[in-house]
Amino acid sequence: MGPHLDDHTDSALTKLARILTGTSHKTDPSKESCLRTHRGESVIGHAPVQTVDDLEVAVEAAKRAQPAWEALGHAERSRIMLEAAEALDRSAEALAQLVAHEQGKPLDGPGARFEAGGCAVWMRTAATTPLEPETVVDDDSGHAVLNYRAIGIVGAINPWNWPALIAMWQLAPSLRMGNAVVMKPASDTTLSVLAMAAIVNQVLPEGVFTVVAGGGEVGAAITKHPAFGKIMFTGSTPTGKSIARDASDNLARLTLELGGNDAGIVLPDADPKAIAEGLFWGAFINTGQTCAALKRLYVHDSIHDEVVAELVAFAKNVPMGPGYEAENLLGPLTNRGQWNIVNDLVEKAKADGATIALGGNPDADAPGYFYPATIVTDVTDESELVSEEQFGPALPVLRYTDLDDVIARANAVDVGLGGSVWSSDVASAREVAARVQSGTVWINQHGTLHPLVPFGGIKSSGYGLEFGVEGLKAVAVPQVISG
Numbered sequence: 001m002g003p004h005l006d007d008h009t010d011s012a013l014t015k016l017a018r019i020l021t022g023t024s025h026k027t028d029p030s031k032e033s034c035l036r037t038h039r040g041e042s043v044i045g046h047a048p049v050q051t052v053d054d055l056e057v058a059v060e061a062a063k064r065a066q067p068a069w070e071a072l073g074h075a076e077r078s079r080i081m082l083e084a085a086e087a088l089d090r091s092a093e094a095l096a097q098l099v100a101h102e103q104g105k106p107l108d109g110p111g112a113r114f115e116a117g118g119c120a121v122w123m124r125t126a127a128t129t130p131l132e133p134e135t136v137v138d139d140d141s142g143h144a145v146l147n148y149r150a151i152g153i154v155g156a157i158n159p160w161n162w163p164a165l166i167a168m169w170q171l172a173p174s175l176r177m178g179n180a181v182v183m184k185p186a187s188d189t190t191l192s193v194l195a196m197a198a199i200v201n202q203v204l205p206e207g208v209f210t211v212v213a214g215g216g217e218v219g220a221a222i223t224k225h226p227a228f229g230k231i232m233f234t235g236s237t238p239t240g241k242s243i244a245r246d247a248s249d250n251l252a253r254l255t256l257e258l259g260g261n262d263a264g265i266v267l268p269d270a271d272p273k274a275i276a277e278g279l280f281w282g283a284f285i286n287t288g289q290t291c292a293a294l295k296r297l298y299v300h301d302s303i304h305d306e307v308v309a310e311l312v313a314f315a316k317n318v319p320m321g322p323g324y325e326a327e328n329l330l331g332p333l334t335n336r337g338q339w340n341i342v343n344d345l346v347e348k349a350k351a352d353g354a355t356i357a358l359g360g361n362p363d364a365d366a367p368g369y370f371y372p373a374t375i376v377t378d379v380t381d382e383s384e385l386v387s388e389e390q391f392g393p394a395l396p397v398l399r400y401t402d403l404d405d406v407i408a409r410a411n412a413v414d415v416g417l418g419g420s421v422w423s424s425d426v427a428s429a430r431e432v433a434a435r436v437q438s439g440t441v442w443i444n445q446h447g448t449l450h451p452l453v454p455f456g457g458i459k460s461s462g463y464g465l466e467f468g469v470e471g472l473k474a475v476a477v478p479q480v481i482s483g
Contacts, residue, residue, distance in 0.1 A: 044101050047190040050214040052221045055182070058210040059227045062153045062180035065207030070150045070178030074131070081127035081175055084200040088120035091199045095119070095164060099192045100323035100331075103163055104369075109329040110285050119168040119196060125451035126172035131472050136480075143483065148476035150178030151253065155228035157219050157243075159235045160334050161289040161391075163189035164196040169466055170232040171200075171209060177476040179230070181209045184219050188335055226250045230475055233257070234291070237415065237460045255464030255474055257457060260291045260417030261389045263410035264446055265432060266307060267403075267423040268300040275422050275444065276310035280318070282420065282446025284373055287320075287330050288393040289338065292418040292455075294446040296386050297397045298406045304399045308377055311397070312358045315373045322368070333369040333392055342371050342392030349385040349396070354378050359393070381409055389415075403432070411437040417461040420446040 069077065088095070096107055096116040105111040137144040156170035167183060174181045185193035190213045197211045212218055223231055223246040230253045233243050240258040247254055264282065266275070282294035299307045320330035333339045339362075346360050359374030374394040379386055386396045400406035410419060419438040423429040426443055433441035439457040442448060449455055454470040456463065464474050 045191050047194060048213050050212050050218065052214070052217060054214065055212050055218055055221055055225075058182045058212050059153065059225065061207035061210060062182055063227065065205055066150070066152060066178075066180035069175075069180060069205060069208050072178075074176070077176060077178065078127040080203060080205075081123055081172065084203040085120045085124040085127065087199050087202050088116075088123060088196075091195075092116040092120065095192070095195055095199065097324065098195050099164055099189075102191050103160060103189050104323050104331040104334050105286050106323040106328045106331045107326060110281065111329070111331070112323060115162055115165045118165045122165070122168045122451050123172045123200070126176045126472070129176075129452065129469060129472060131469055137482075145481050147479045147481065148177065148473055149479050151229040151475060151477055152179060153227050154179045154181045154230045154232060154475060155222040155225065155252075156181055156183040156232045157222060157235070158183065158185055158193065158233075160186035160188035161286060161291070163192040166234050167193045167196055170234075173466070173471045174230075174232075174475045175204070175208070177472055179475060180207065182222065182228075183209070183211045184222060185211060185213060187215060220246065223247050223252075224249065228252055229477075230255070232464075232475075237462075240462055253474075253477075255456075255466065256462030257291065257455075257464075257466065258417075258460060258462035259389050259415055260293075260438075260457065260461050261295050261387075261413045261415050262292055262418040262420070262438065262446065263413075263436070264294045264297045264420040264422060265400075265406055265410060265436070266297065266299040266303065267421065267425075267429065267432065268302050269424045269428075270303065270307075270422045271424060272303055272306040272310045276307070276314045278445050279307075279311055279422070280314050282442075283395040284315070284318070284330065284393050285447060287333060287371075288342075288395075289334060289391055290447060291461075292440070292447045292449075293391075294395065294420060295389060297395060298400050298410060299397055301399045301401050304377075304397070308357050308375065308397055311375055311395075315358055315375065318373065320370060320372065330373060330393070333371055336369055338392060339369040339371055342390055342394050345385045345388065345390050346374055346376065346394050349376055349379055349383050352379070352383060354383065354385070354396075357397075381412065387413065407432065407435050411435075414459055415457070415461045416459040417457040418442065418447060420444075 096112040100107050100112040107113050134146040136146050154174040158167045171181050223243045231247050232255045234257040237258040240256040319328050321328040323331035354376050355378040357375040357377050359372035362371045376396045379396045416438040418440045419436040420442040421429040421432045429443045452468040454465040455467050456465040
């Protein structure tokens with residue numbers, strides 16, 4: 001059994017439970033599943049196990065609601081979305097408590113309160129980002145204006161690592177452009193998405209946004225359903241490829257944010273002490289469970305040992321423990337399967353002669369899925385810890401001496417979500433960044449996202465952009481009025 005919830009947490013969760021009960025589907029208790037936490041698999045709540053039949057009900061509701069929602073126009077939709085952002089602000093602490101208990105990330109630092117607050121920020125930004133008609137020709141040859149209109153119904157499938165926030169990344173721009181949304185959350189973090197939905201559905205018109213909390217068969221039905229003109233998915237590359245195949249029959253538009261294996265390159269002029277904190281959080285935010293986290297670090301041989309020493313020194317002072325305990329800044333992995341993947345990759349690296357500079361010694365018998373922050377050296381690009389996405393708190397650090405060679409090594413993988421370059425000379429870093437094959441390259445930071453800055457991957461990391469004006473366009477269809 002996990003620890004008893006304290007009074008403050010119990011109150012916050014009870015508040016959300018009341019919201020859920022008042023606005024969600026009525027559920028049959030016989031069809032409910034227990035969601036078990038990372039901490040000893042104790043039950044924190046129950047979520048409905050819905051079916052493809054429930055999906056059909058949601059689709060029909062979306063069909064009825066969407067035309068009127070689109071007809072409101074940008075100004076009125078934005079006004080309602082701003083009210084939804086206010087509702088998210090009011091329930092932010094309760095949502096954060098739920099995310100911390102269900103997903104595992106700590107309340108503070110770049111954790112559950114950051115995620116809950118981000119939901120309101122992204123809703124508010126999507127509501128207020130200008131998207132004006134674009135006059136593309138206006139001369140003696142003619143007049144043509146490019147507009148963007150709603151697609152209709154968006155199907156959104158989200159992951160368990162940032163459940164409420166990634167759901168909001170899919171929801172907010174879709175709403176702004178006049179679409180209705182039907183969403184399937186990950187089974188590990190169903191409550192967090194249901195709670196976020198219940199909060200905003202206090203404001204949104206009925207049927208505009210529905211969550212269908214089912215298993216894989218519901219997700220598969222969304223990708224094949226002819227009612228969806230757009231599918232948004234964040235998750236693994238193999239699943240993304242399957243979705244692309246399924247959606248092709250209906251020519252549904254796609255935004256696929258898939259796996260990554262982000263490389264960081266530390267140039268020889270970097271200050272090891274100055275960059276240690278940024279490197280650490282670039283790799284270990286959300287205990288490494290972030291698609292665009294720093295997953296392999298290349299450091300010039302002349303400063304390699306110093307960078308490793310500074311990283312280890314910083315990491316030793318970052319407390320790990322249950323996310324709902326305020327002092328912790330690192331939490332557990334969300335599920336046993338991910339714990340096994342990380343442990344297996346580190347053990348294979350050790351067997352191949354790697355050096356464990358920090359961590360690598362989990363207590364497999366302890367309650368919860370805690371894996372210590374682990375820094376690994378003396379590995380090669382062929383090590384699975386380097387070539388595979390670990391999606392957890394284990395960072396391999398590799399030496400290099402030649403710049404052209406290390407750029408080629410960074411680009412050698414078949415994914416390209418993010419990357420970073422670290423240097424005291426920003427101009428030089430930007431020149432290197434332009435040669436890195438990834439959708440985003442950060443300078444002296446890694447994984448930092450901004451609601452106005454487009455984000456998306458290349459190669460097998462998927463395609464389509466989110467955030468900002470480009471993110472609005474991605475959930476709309478262009479229409480040119482010419483003449």
